[in-house]
Amino acid sequence: MVKLNENYFNLKESYLFSTTARKIREYAAANPLKPVIRMGIGDVTIPLSKTVADAIARAGAGMATKEGFHGYGDEQGEGFLQEAIRAYYLSNAGVELNKNEIFVSDGAKSDVANFTDLFSNDNVIVIPDPVYPVYLDSNMMLGRKITLIDGNEENGFLPLPYEGLEGDIVYLCSPNNPTGAVYDREGLEKWVDFANEKGMLILFDAAYEAFVSDSSLPHSIFEIEGAKKCAVEFCSLSKTAGFTGTRCGYTVVPEDIVIGGRSLNKMWLRRQTTKYNGTSYVIQKGAEAVFSPEGMAECRKNIAYYKENARIMADTLTKMGIWFTGGVNSPYIWLKCGMDSWEFFDMLLNEIQVAGTPGSGFGKCGEGYFRLTAFNTHENTREAMSRFEKLLAGK
Amino acid sequence: MVKLNENYFNLKESYLFSTTARKIREYAAANPLKPVIRMGIGDVTIPLSKTVADAIARAGAGMATKEGFHGYGDEQGEGFLQEAIRAYYLSNAGVELNKNEIFVSDGAKSDVANFTDLFSNDNVIVIPDPVYPVYLDSNMMLGRKITLIDGNEENGFLPLPYEGLEGDIVYLCSPNNPTGAVYDREGLEKWVDFANEKGMLILFDAAYEAFVSDSSLPHSIFEIEGAKKCAVEFCSLSKTAGFTGTRCGYTVVPEDIVIGGRSLNKMWLRRQTTKYNGTSYVIQKGAEAVFSPEGMAECRKNIAYYKENARIMADTLTKMGIWFTGGVNSPYIWLKCGMDSWEFFDMLLNEIQVAGTPGSGFGKCGEGYFRLTAFNTHENTREAMSRFEKLLAGK
Numbered sequence: 001m002v003k004l005n006e007n008y009f010n011l012k013e014s015y016l017f018s019t020t021a022r023k024i025r026e027y028a029a030a031n032p033l034k035p036v037i038r039m040g041i042g043d044v045t046i047p048l049s050k051t052v053a054d055a056i057a058r059a060g061a062g063m064a065t066k067e068g069f070h071g072y073g074d075e076q077g078e079g080f081l082q083e084a085i086r087a088y089y090l091s092n093a094g095v096e097l098n099k100n101e102i103f104v105s106d107g108a109k110s111d112v113a114n115f116t117d118l119f120s121n122d123n124v125i126v127i128p129d130p131v132y133p134v135y136l137d138s139n140m141m142l143g144r145k146i147t148l149i150d151g152n153e154e155n156g157f158l159p160l161p162y163e164g165l166e167g168d169i170v171y172l173c174s175p176n177n178p179t180g181a182v183y184d185r186e187g188l189e190k191w192v193d194f195a196n197e198k199g200m201l202i203l204f205d206a207a208y209e210a211f212v213s214d215s216s217l218p219h220s221i222f223e224i225e226g227a228k229k230c231a232v233e234f235c236s237l238s239k240t241a242g243f244t245g246t247r248c249g250y251t252v253v254p255e256d257i258v259i260g261g262r263s264l265n266k267m268w269l270r271r272q273t274t275k276y277n278g279t280s281y282v283i284q285k286g287a288e289a290v291f292s293p294e295g296m297a298e299c300r301k302n303i304a305y306y307k308e309n310a311r312i313m314a315d316t317l318t319k320m321g322i323w324f325t326g327g328v329n330s331p332y333i334w335l336k337c338g339m340d341s342w343e344f345f346d347m348l349l350n351e352i353q354v355a356g357t358p359g360s361g362f363g364k365c366g367e368g369y370f371r372l373t374a375f376n377t378h379e380n381t382r383e384a385m386s387r388f389e390k391l392l393a394g395k
Numbered sequence: 396m397v398k399l400n401e402n403y404f405n406l407k408e409s410y411l412f413s414t415t416a417r418k419i420r421e422y423a424a425a426n427p428l429k430p431v432i433r434m435g436i437g438d439v440t441i442p443l444s445k446t447v448a449d450a451i452a453r454a455g456a457g458m459a460t461k462e463g464f465h466g467y468g469d470e471q472g473e474g475f476l477q478e479a480i481r482a483y484y485l486s487n488a489g490v491e492l493n494k495n496e497i498f499v500s501d502g503a504k505s506d507v508a509n510f511t512d513l514f515s516n517d518n519v520i521v522i523p524d525p526v527y528p529v530y531l532d533s534n535m536m537l538g539r540k541i542t543l544i545d546g547n548e549e550n551g552f553l554p555l556p557y558e559g560l561e562g563d564i565v566y567l568c569s570p571n572n573p574t575g576a577v578y579d580r581e582g583l584e585k586w587v588d589f590a591n592e593k594g595m596l597i598l599f600d601a602a603y604e605a606f607v608s609d610s611s612l613p614h615s616i617f618e619i620e621g622a623k624k625c626a627v628e629f630c631s632l633s634k635t636a637g638f639t640g641t642r643c644g645y646t647v648v649p650e651d652i653v654i655g656g657r658s659l660n661k662m663w664l665r666r667q668t669t670k671y672n673g674t675s676y677v678i679q680k681g682a683e684a685v686f687s688p689e690g691m692a693e694c695r696k697n698i699a700y701y702k703e704n705a706r707i708m709a710d711t712l713t714k715m716g717i718w719f720t721g722g723v724n725s726p727y728i729w730l731k732c733g734m735d736s737w738e739f740f741d742m743l744l745n746e747i748q749v750a751g752t753p754g755s756g757f758g759k760c761g762e763g764y765f766r767l768t769a770f771n772t773h774e775n776t777r778e779a780m781s782r783f784e785k786l787l788a789g790k
Binding site: 001002003004005006008009011043044045046047048049050052053054056057058059060061062063064065066068069070071072073106107109110113114117118119120122123133134137138141168169198199200201242244245246247259260262264267270271274275276277278279280281282283286 | 396397398399400401403404406438439440441442443444445447448449451452453454455456457458459460461463464465466467468501502504505508509512513514515517518528529532533536563564593594595596637639640641642654655657659662665666669670671672673674675676677678681
């Protein structure tokens with residue numbers, strides 16, 4: 001008699017985005033003359049760069065020709081793309097990698113979640129709260145013991161290791177989803193030193209690194225000395241190049257991580273060669289074009305557009321004296337709403353027709369906070385902030 | 396201190412294809428004037444159908460436009476592709492499915508391997524020998540108890556359930572990789588009845604179903620009464636439409652499978668929404684075109700080309716009185732070589748410059764057998780068979 005993985009039944013159904021979507025839908029239906037400005041979406045909205053789309057189209061058309069056809073490729077990615085990512089790490093973060101340390105995938109979400117395969121279930125997993133739900137859920141699916149560490153106003157939603165923190169694997173995300181907060185070098189140094197001292201592994205999610213423009217802030221954890229002995233980094237073209245529906249990411253597993261005499265890099269290679277069949281050749285050609293000078297320039301232009309939205313929001317909140325994180329090196333603004341975050345959601349929706357995301361949906365430490373995103377247009381962002389200012393000035 | 400998944404260290408390194416590749420490379424280097432005909436490859440060689448490649452190119456180019464851009468899609472696939480697959484099941488196999496039962500993915504390999512997530516580790520897994528290594532390795536990675544059941548000449552390499560067979564989950568692959576053997580309706584009925592009686596789950600790999608031309612043979616396990624209560628089916632466009640490097644597959648999880656009151660369909664949806672981010676929109680547009688009348692006609696033409704190769708091989712072996720399976724409703728021929736399969740490999744390579752794959756590489760029951768594939772050209776296949784006949788006639 002087949003026996004199910006009972007851990008699945010301990011998962012909380014995450015109704016966060018389905019609930020916000022339903023409330024917006026209901027409001028819109030009841031108020032057709034009052035269009036809602038959506039600042040809750042975490043998805044990009046600007047089309048792909050032409051250089052990238054052309055590369056995909058060319059590779060796609062080529063697949064019908066003898067010269068352009070490609071069958072099975074290496075599960076860890078095409079050499080040309082590994083090489084482009086290697087060069088990007090060097091120029092973007094000053095980090096030297098070997099090609100073998102770079103694994104191309106269909107996105108950071110799959111890799112972050114599938115990487116759990118490599119560990120025994122009796123590890124203690126350390127996860128900051130609030131959090132991107134995948135870290136939590138993928139470990140709950142394995143019945144692992146989880147320790148949440150608090151993000152809050154005092155630590156700027158960037159929790160640091162502390163004396164007495166017990167754990168074996170820690171997830172860090174910087175720039176952070178949902179808070180937009182970014183670890184500085186000193187913060188990451190504390191985590192890397194702690195991990196190396198205690199034999200912990202850091203799973204570092206750098207999906208939003210392309211939004212970092214402050215040159216003192218790290219793009220990659222491998223900018224920190226000692227990180228190649230204790231950290232794995234996940235990254236994605238979703239936010240760097242608008243690949244949310246195109247699907248390509250990469251994971252860096254340093255060859256220097258050796259645990260009990262075993263190479264974590266070789267274990268991930270074995271996992272991927274057994275349980276993955278490589279990323280579409282056509283999409284890998286598009287990803288290669290992201291890293292070309294033209295592609296990179298176009299992608300940076302799109303990111304600058306989103307960052308201008310973030311600046312508009314940040315300026316408004318600063319002017320109003322509202323506490324927030326993010327918005328400078330991130331597409332997310334995490335503001336203190338000073339009330340129940342679902343009530344704040346309802347108030348913004350009903351009174352000024354602006355939709356965001358209640359912080360409590362990302363964990364208990366998110367209660368009293370609210371997320372706005374920078375993926376709308378300049379016009380809508382300005383209009384939303386103008387309404388926001390008027391509403392709260394009147395309270 | 397991070398603890399690794401020790402089960403990984405019980406995996407046998409599969410040197411099969413790296414060993415055959417090395418031997419061929421060494422022979423070719425030492426004998427530049429004697430080109431080797433490769434009949435060992437399991438990868439397609441004919442370019443994508445033009446209809447399909449055009450659809451990919453069009454969707455790719457469109458991603459640079461406001462109208463054609465697509466961000467995050469549903470993890471379980473775009474509705475248009477689920478609908479196309481639903482219609483294909485009806486016309487190809489006479490099977491009615493609901494859209495919700497169809498999950499689009501990046502290929503059958505990922506899904507077959509990731510589906511293990513849904514089960515407790517104290518299931519006994521039943522796997523035929525010889526076997527596609529992914530079934531075995533993905534369960535060994537979880538430390539599960541595995542019972543191998545023998546494929547052999549007596550059962551035509553199509554093992555059936557037997558009194559006393561104990562197990563909770565069974566993997567079946569038909570048309571089979573590596574043997575090319577195909578279960579008839581009666582064989583599958585026996586498995587479905589057994590599974591329903593014992594509370595077993597059948598994981599059915601139908602990746603080669605498009606090679607079935609004998610109308611009495613099932614394309615899908617869901618052609619068998621009762622299968623929707625006990626079977627999950629994995630399929631892929633890799634062999635149907637030459638998508639080995641393009642990457643798209645699908646998995647059917649019937650809503651009727653309820654285990655201990657839980658819906659397996661809902662569990663897989665939860666797994667995919669948490670650990671997968673959907674298949675590239677661009678590739679899904681190509682997959683949709685596979686199921687168009689033009690796309691399907693072109694794909695069928697390519698399959699007919701490979702099947703003609705299989706026929707050439709099968710005719711030669713029949714004429715020579717050599718026992719084999721496959722080659723009629725499959726791109727694989729599994730022949731009895733009557734000697735150590737690695738010795739047979741060396742003999743063919745050295746004496747007639749034909750490369751195949753030693754059966755023992757697929758499991759202990761493969762010893763004494765040999766796999767040839769139909770993915771070369773007509774000319775090379777004919778030439779290889781002519782050399783083969785001469786060589787063995789002279790022994």
